[in-house]
Amino acid sequence: MHRTKVRVVEDALDANNTIAAANRSDFDGSDVTVVNLMSAPGAGKTSLLERALDGLAEAGTRVGVLEGDVCGSFDADRLSVLHIPVVQLNTDNGFGGECHLDANMVRSALGAVPLGEIDLLLVENVGNLVCPAEFHIGEDAKMMVCSVTEGEDKPLKYPLMFRSCELVVINKIDLLQYLDFDIDRLEANILQVNPHAKVMRVSAKTGEGVDEFRAWLQALPAQVAEHEHEHDHEHVHEDHDHEHATA
Amino acid sequence: MHEFDLSSAIVTTVLKHADDRKVTHVTLRIGRLRQVVKDTLEFYFAIVGKDTLCEGATLEIVDVPAALRCNTCKNEWEIEIPAFICGTCGTGAVVVLTGEEFMVESIEVEDEEDAACTAPR
Numbered sequence: 001m002h003r004t005k006v007r008v009v010e011d012a013l014d015a016n017n018t019i020a021a022a023n024r025s026d027f028d029g030s031d032v033t034v035v036n037l038m039s040a041p042g043a044g045k046t047s048l049l050e051r052a053l054d055g056l057a058e059a060g061t062r063v064g065v066l067e068g069d070v071c072g073s074f075d076a077d078r079l080s081v082l083h084i085p086v087v088q089l090n091t092d093n094g095f096g097g098e099c100h101l102d103a104n105m106v107r108s109a110l111g112a113v114p115l116g117e118i119d120l121l122l123v124e125n126v127g128n129l130v131c132p133a134e135f136h137i138g139e140d141a142k143m144m145v146c147s148v149t150e151g152e153d154k155p156l157k158y159p160l161m162f163r164s165c166e167l168v169v170i171n172k173i174d175l176l177q178y179l180d181f182d183i184d185r186l187e188a189n190i191l192q193v194n195p196h197a198k199v200m201r202v203s204a205k206t207g208e209g210v211d212e213f214r215a216w217l218q219a220l221p222a223q224v225a226e227h228e229h230e231h232d233h234e235h236v237h238e239d240h241d242h243e244h245a246t247a
Numbered sequence: 248m249h250e251f252d253l254s255s256a257i258v259t260t261v262l263k264h265a266d267d268r269k270v271t272h273v274t275l276r277i278g279r280l281r282q283v284v285k286d287t288l289e290f291y292f293a294i295v296g297k298d299t300l301c302e303g304a305t306l307e308i309v310d311v312p313a314a315l316r317c318n319t320c321k322n323e324w325e326i327e328i329p330a331f332i333c334g335t336c337g338t339g340a341v342v343v344l345t346g347e348e349f350m351v352e353s354i355e356v357e358d359e360e361d362a363a364c365t366a367p368r
Contacts, residue, residue, distance in 0.1 A: 012256040131249040159329035195339020
């Protein structure tokens with residue numbers, strides 16, 4: 001018996017990324033733009049969707065939601081009044097569920113999502129500021145909601161999450177008058193960690209600022225199409241860069 | 248907390264390359280920006296690897312510093328805190344040079360003496 005060294009040089013998340021690329025290809029094939037929506041538990045992802053998605057279809061963007069939750073269908077039930085396709089995806093396997101969605105879980109739910117009938121799919125990830133940032137699901141854009149009850153320092157504590165998002169929506173601004181919360185400092189911290197992030201201030205409760213978010217959603221499919229056209233080569237490189245060497 | 252899933256991803260990748268041979272050592276390259284806690288990763292790697300060919304394998308983690316470059320003034324530097332704004336010119340036109348790696352670099356496996364072996368020794 002002797003030992004042999006095997007050169008691997010492979011991203012350990014390649015298995016996930018390969019499935020994410022397959023999801024992406026299915027989404028592209030149906031012309032569906034996909035947003036991975038992340039946040040800490042209770043930041044207001046579902047409330048924001050309740051506000052923002054109402055009337056979106058009538059305005060020309062047919063939207064669907066894939067609801068990721070550890071268990072239950074509470075969020076999907078809340079969204080059912082919007083009369084849009086909502087698919088529940090539970091991560092619970094009987095022993096307590098996963099704390100995030102990965103590409104394979106999303107793939108397993110794709111059969112239930114009517115991709116041919118929608119332009120935009122919002123995937124509401126499990127509430128968590130750590131793991132969801134690690135796992136691509138085949139999305140076109142990642143965004144997150146953070147709320148003014150969470151503390152201004154969160155971007156510095158969870159930089160991986162804040163850096164992965166192109167849009168950060170600060171929710172619950174209706175509560176600012178009751179809190180000692182410095183929203184400008186939060187925004188400065190977001191931009192320190194992710195200078196490219198777009199930041200919006202909203203209240204899903206009063207509706208303040210939600211129009212800007214709705215406009216972002218409506219503009220996204222065209223933006224993504226344009227971006228993909230410009231960066232076609234880069235994407236090919238990213239999606240197929242799982243060559244490995246063994247010696 | 249993400250270390251459990253990251254450990255699973257490592258074991259999956261390692262087994263793919265182990266070719267049914269017992270794995271004794273795994274070398275990883277992990278960038279500072281991945282927010283990986285080494286002790287936790289080792290702890291979960293032992294659990295996830297149990298009853299697989301990875302059981303008992305030692306884990307070696309090579310730290311990769313977080314290095315940035317400013318596209319505006321071409322300044323290059325390493326960071327210890329998550330600040331992605333150029334300290335020289337103050338812009339955010341910053342690209343990450345290293346620090347995002349999450350790589351299985353190499354593995355060591357046990358080979359039977361009489362088995363055909365094409366790898367260099």
